[in-house]
Amino acid sequence: MFSDFPVCETIQKRRSVRTYDTRPLSGQDLEKLLAYGKALQNPFGVSVTVHFLETGDTSTKKLGTYGVIKGTKTFLGVTVPKGPLSLEAVGYSFEQLVLYATHIGIGTCWLAATFDRKAFTGAMNVGDDEWMPVISPIGYPAEKRAISETLMRSGMKSNQRKDWKELFFNGDFQTPLSRAEAGAYAQPLEMLRLAPSATNAQPWRVLRQDKAFHFYAKTAEGKGEIDPPIIQRVDVGICANHFCLTAQEQGLSGSLAASGAPVNADAPENYRYLFTWMEA
Numbered sequence: 134m135f136s137d138f139p140v141c142e143t144i145q146k147r148r149s150v151r152t153y154d155t156r157p158l159s160g161q162d163l164e165k166l167l168a169y170g171k172a173l174q175n176p177f178g179v180s181v182t183v184h185f186l187e188t189g190d191t192s193t194k195k196l197g198t199y200g201v202i203k204g205t206k207t208f209l210g211v212t213v214p215k216g217p218l219s220l221e222a223v224g225y226s227f228e229q230l231v232l233y234a235t236h237i238g239i240g241t242c243w244l245a246a247t248f249d250r251k252a253f254t255g256a257m258n259v260g261d262d263e264w265m266p267v268i269s270p271i272g273y274p275a276e277k278r279a280i281s282e283t284l285m286r287s288g289m290k291s292n293q294r295k296d297w298k299e300l301f302f303n304g305d306f307q308t309p310l311s312r313a314e315a316g317a318y319a320q321p322l323e324m325l326r327l328a329p330s331a332t333n334a335q336p337w338r339v340l341r342q343d344k345a346f347h348f349y350a351k352t353a354e355g356k357g358e359i360d361p362p363i364i365q366r367v368d369v370g371i372c373a374n375h376f377c378l379t380a381q382e383q384g385l386s387g388s389l390a391a392s393g394a395p396v397n398a399d400a401p402e403n404y405r406y407l408f409t410w411m412e413a
């Protein structure tokens with residue numbers, strides 16, 4: 134699925150929005166957003182369903198965000214069948230919707246923690262065989278952020294991102310990948326780096342080996358975790374969307390698939406392989 138918006142420009146413009154203008158979304162903007170949400174595709178072939186929720190009527194009165202989100206009562210939620218790569222698919226697809234929303238002037242904020250999960254899950258009729266990892270408020274951004282939002286952003290250093298040398302590697306995990314060595318892929322990697330992540334943790338790590346870019350999730354050290362936690366898999370899906378859409382915009386062809394962890398990568402114990410972009 135092509136993006137229908139200027140990718141690099143939109144990625145650089147996007148910020149989480151927690152303070153909204155109380156003016157409701159226009160019917161036209163909402164229609165465009167929901168139509169885009171219905172047409173979403175991802176390289177993992179997983180069906181991601183976007184739900185629209187308006188809080189305040191009798192059935193959804195309790196939907197709340199503990200005061201984190203101000204000025205809107207309108208939300209989107211996502212459900213996906215439980216299965217391999219389905220959380221990565223949520224990250225990939227929902228981020229594309231977030232970018233499209235940014236492009237048409239609608240604010241969003243990925244929420245995985247600060248909302249009443251039980252109430253939202255009930256309102257979306259989430260089945261036992263499904264995950265509902267995240268929701269997002271939608272609305273027009275207010276001119277000024279609430280103080281609580283400004284404090285939250287400074288606490289998480291939301292305007293900052295990790296350096297290339299912490300994130301991208303060349304051949305093995307002992308050798309950082311420089312911008313010069315990345316060549317035509319410097320821009321897709323730079324746009325990946327700007328992706329949003331839960332608590333701004335940026336758990337993605339990318340290892341280049343010849344024509345392959347292997348995507349890993351960095352899990353907590355010393356906890357002996359075999360699988361990355363749900364939210365880190367979503368985060369890596371988000372950054373893969375930025376990488377793939379930018380590659381597409383730059384005319385670079387390739388495809389994303391889970392093709393098996395590379396050999397001799399010397400990956401730290403807490404790095405988990407997820408999938409690979411293979412240059413065509």
Ligand SMILES: Cc1cc2nc3c(=O)[nH]c(=O)nc-3n(C[C@H](O)[C@H](O)[C@H](O)COP(=O)(O)O)c2cc1C
Nearest residue numbers: 148149243244245246247289291329330331332333
């Ligand atoms: C998967 C995911 C979950 C998130 N969960 C929350 C949340 O529960 N509450 C919240 O206020 N922000 C949440 N965020 C927003 C992040 O804090 C934010 O993306 C990060 O600080 C970077 O800021 P930016 O999005 O403005 O670039 C989440 C982001 C992602 C990607």
